[in-house]
Amino acid sequence: xxxxxxxxxxxxxxxxIFRATQYACALARYLLxxxxxxxxxxxxxxxxESNMSSGRKLFRLGNTVNSIDxxxxxxxxxxxxxxxxxxxxxxxxxxxxxxxxxxxxxxxxLIRNIDKxxxxxxxxxxxxxxxxxxxxxxxxxISQIMMKMSxxxxxxQKAIQHLNxxxxxxxxxxxxxxxxxxxxxxxxxxDPSVALDTVKNLCDLFIPLDRLGIYQTxxxxxxxxxxxxxxxxxxxxxxPSLKIKP
Amino acid sequence: MESWVRFNAQSQSKxxxxxxxxxxxxxxxxxxxxxxxxxxxxxTVKQLESHLSLSRKLLRLGNSAxxxxxxxxxxxxxxxxxxxxxTVAHLNRAMYFACDNMLWAGKMGLLPRLDQNKWSLRxxxxxxxxxxxxxxxxxxxxRMLMERESRSASLSKGSLSSSPTTLSPLSxxxxxxxxxxxxxxxxxxxxxxxxxxxxxxxxxxxxxLLLDLLKNLCDVFIPLDRLGLYPTxxGWVGAxxxxxxVLSILTILHPWLKLKP
Numbered sequence: 001x002x003x004x005x006x007x008x009x010x011x012x013x014x015x016x017i018f019r020a021t022q023y024a025c026a027l028a029r030y031l032l033x034x035x036x037x038x039x040x041x042x043x044x045x046x047x048x049e050s051n052m053s054s055g056r057k058l059f060r061l062g063n064t065v066n067s068i069d070x071x072x073x074x075x076x077x078x079x080x081x082x083x084x085x086x087x088x089x090x091x092x093x094x095x096x097x098x099x100x101x102x103x104x105x106x107x108x109x110l111i112r113n114i115d116k117x118x119x120x121x122x123x124x125x126x127x128x129x130x131x132x133x134x135x136x137x138x139x140x141x142i143s144q145i146m147m148k149m150s151x152x153x154x155x156x157q158k159a160i161q162h163l164n165x166x167x168x169x170x171x172x173x174x175x176x177x178x179x180x181x182x183x184x185x186x187x188x189x190x191d192p193s194v195a196l197d198t199v200k201n202l203c204d205l206f207i208p209l210d211r212l213g214i215y216q217t218x219x220x221x222x223x224x225x226x227x228x229x230x231x232x233x234x235x236x237x238x239x240p241s242l243k244i245k246p
Numbered sequence: 247m248e249s250w251v252r253f254n255a256q257s258q259s260k261x262x263x264x265x266x267x268x269x270x271x272x273x274x275x276x277x278x279x280x281x282x283x284x285x286x287x288x289x290t291v292k293q294l295e296s297h298l299s300l301s302r303k304l305l306r307l308g309n310s311a312x313x314x315x316x317x318x319x320x321x322x323x324x325x326x327x328x329x330x331x332x333t334v335a336h337l338n339r340a341m342y343f344a345c346d347n348m349l350w351a352g353k354m355g356l357l358p359r360l361d362q363n364k365w366s367l368r369x370x371x372x373x374x375x376x377x378x379x380x381x382x383x384x385x386x387x388x389r390m391l392m393e394r395e396s397r398s399a400s401l402s403k404g405s406l407s408s409s410p411t412t413l414s415p416l417s418x419x420x421x422x423x424x425x426x427x428x429x430x431x432x433x434x435x436x437x438x439x440x441x442x443x444x445x446x447x448x449x450x451x452x453x454x455l456l457l458d459l460l461k462n463l464c465d466v467f468i469p470l471d472r473l474g475l476y477p478t479x480x481g482w483v484g485a486x487x488x489x490x491x492v493l494s495i496l497t498i499l500h501p502w503l504k505l506k507p
Contacts, residue, residue, distance in 0.1 A: 009312075011257040046353050053306040054297070059260055077474065108297055109290050 015059060016234045017200035018052045023226030025049035030220035057104040060097060077246060083141050086246065089133035094125045099123035121212075128208035131201055138198040141244075145187040145194065155186065196232055197244040204228035259498045261402040264298050266491035273484030280481075303350035306343060315339035322507060331383035332348050332507065334469035338376035345369035355426040368472065374469035377462055385457045391455075392441075457493055466491035 002224045011168050016044050025045045032045075034098050046246040071090035099119050105111045106119075162182055163175060188195040203225040207217040275291045317336035323329040345368050352360035449456045466485040470476040471483050497504045 011255055011260055014257045014308070018304070044355050051300070051304065051354055057299040058264070058297070058301045059257075059305065109293050200247075227495060 010237060012058065012235070013237045015056060016230050016237060017036060018056050019235070020230035020234065022049050022056070022229060023223050025052070026219060026225055030218065030223055033054055043193075044100070045221065054107060057100060057107070060106070061101055061104070064094045064097040067091075067097060074246065077241040082137060083144030084245070085133045085137035085140065089137070090132045092133070093130040096123055096126035096130060099126065123206045124211045128205075128212060131205050132207040135201045138194060138201060138244075141191075141194050142184070143199070145191055146183050149187050149190065150183060155183075158186075159183065169228070193242050195234070196236060196242055200229045200232045200236075203232070251287050256498065257305060259495070261302055262491055262495050262498060264302050266488055266495065268295055268302065269300040269484045269487030269491060270297065271484075272480055273488060276479070276481035278483055291342045300350070300353055303346055303353070307347055307350065310340045310347065313337070313343060320507065328383060328507070331379045331386065335376045335379035335383070338372045338379065342369050342372035342376060345372060369406040370469040370472045374466070374473065377469065379407050380458070380462045381466065384455065384462060386502055388445065388448060388459075391452065392444050395444055395448055399470070454497075456504040457497060457503055461490045461493045464493070 025048050027050070028044045029042055032042055035042075053181050067090050071094065074083060074086035074090055077086065099122055102111065102114065103116065106114055106116055127209055159179060159182060159190050163179060164209065206217060206225040208216070210217050271291050271294050277286060278291065279286055311335050315342065317333050320332040320336055322331060323332065338357065345365050348357070348360060348365050349362060351357045352362050352365065417486065449459070465479055467476070467486045468483055472480050
């Protein structure tokens with residue numbers, strides 16, 4: 001119970017749980033959409049999902065400042081690629097939070113005469129941009145790890161051993177591809193935080209892709225992707241070693 | 247900005263901020279109603295207040311576990327009175343949060359047959375018990391500190407005085423303060439004044455205790471009003487709620503102001 005208390009004391013921990021519940025409800029609603037006998041359950045899920053969503057919007061009210069602070073810190077990073085990716089990601093995230101706050105105020109009735117669709121569209125675009133920058137950063141980190149690993153003597157011995165032992169036809173026909181895939185997997189295994197962050201960002205990417213109409217899936221896919229990324233986020237909050245740095 | 251980031255990272259601080267805004271809305275709604283404001287402004291304020299209340303219930307969903315953990319820790323305190331007061335107060339808080347969770351589920355429609363009024367009264371009763379125990383703990387701490395102060399003051403004055411005619415407020419040898427039926431009322435007044443002096447001194451030197459006492463005194467009016475035991479009205483409830491929220495935000499921003507244990 002101690003660890004549960006410590007986890008929920010962090011605002012980010014609670015937010016991840018609510019997000020996971022929200023997307024679980026969305027997924028459940030999609031799966032049960034054709035069951036006419038479960039109408040009461042469907043309406044309960046709908047209410048729970050919208051309550052989680054509006055509660056999370058309220059709790060995110062101060063996060064613009066957090067993102068600006070993170071952007072300021074990432075400007076001071078030494079590596080130029082990381083500096084660029086993270087600064088742009090945090091800056092677009094802070095703008096996303098501003099749009100989110102305006103949408104919250106509209107939903108409460110504090111602001112009345114705004115174009116909700118325009119603000120929604122721009123919020124989704126900014127979120128998409130921050131996810132793309134985070135993914136570029138992930139790809140850069142992975143490539144750095146792969147380059148470092150390929151120069152490591154211990155790894156080279158392992159790779160030669162793997163290539164010689166492998167009986168697959170594909171390995172014999174395309175040894176370069178096999179070597180690349182092996183290097184990629186070994187790099188990801190050596191730094192699980194990068195792997196976790198990449199999978200999380202990839203899952204999250206489906207949500208704005210669907211909303212912006214770039215790659216339309218359905219509510220079930222977005223629900224599942226949101227749920228998976230929230231669970232991975234919970235994992236990274238519970239085990240700080242799995243959180244990508246910087 | 248650093249302090250905001252640290253403040254924002256704790257979910258308790260967000261809940262306190264929401265509470266402060268919620269009670270501001272209560273106070274604002276009362277003032278606007280008295281002042282005869284437009285109905286759509288009143289509706290907006292009331293909508294914001296109920297949204298904040300429901301969202302706070304959502305945010306408090308895990309707090310029963312926290313209160314139980316705090317009660318488990320309080321059982322190991324050395325002082326028996328403190329141990330009793332704090333443990334039972336935490337247990338009452340855990341029950342209050344459990345009732346609060348039921349109310350959230352009822353408002354969500356997850357438990358449609360829930361009697362919201364009954365559970366609301368139940369939760370306010372547990373909250374009132376917890377506050378009374380907190381106030382009893384504050385009174386006990388104040389009493390202990392006052393006794394310690396008066397003992398140390400009489401010891402230091404006793405060691406310094408050389409003649410029995412030296413005026414010492416707490417020494418019984420002073421001839422002027424010899425008890426006699428014709429001078430008992432002024433003596434009682436002097437005694438009461440001394441006690442108040444001592445109380446002010448103790449509270450001034452212990453800001454955490456003073457803050458906790460003020461916070462509990464402000465908070466106690468809320469369940470007293472909601473349970474109908476001492477109805478004060480939305481204005482006073484809003485003002486008290488806002489004051490206690492601001493004081494608890496202060497204890498989060500300055501952890502040394504938090505009363506320990």
